[in-house]
Amino acid sequence: MNVLPQDEKLAEKLWECSFSYLNRARVELIRNRFDEAERWAEEFLRCKRDLDELARKKEEHDRLVEIVEAMREKGIDIAIVMRKGNE
16 A cells, blocks of 8 residues: 555555455345445445545655655755745
8 A cells, every 4th residue: 555654554454444344335235235235335435535545645745755855956955945934
């Protein structure tokens, strides 16, 4: 999974829960218990949204790292820029 290192354990747990929820939804469909199947499908979607958010955080982090690297390559001292922004 493409997430930040500090988010890896949470992402793994969300992935496992997602897998389990889809299986439960399938079982409930087989039993013709549509309300229960829908409940488990909604739980899956909740986990997917959380996983998507972790992936978005990683993408944003990677973009910021690229910006900082580009600034360094151009000789811009990021510490000075940060201090200037805090004044």
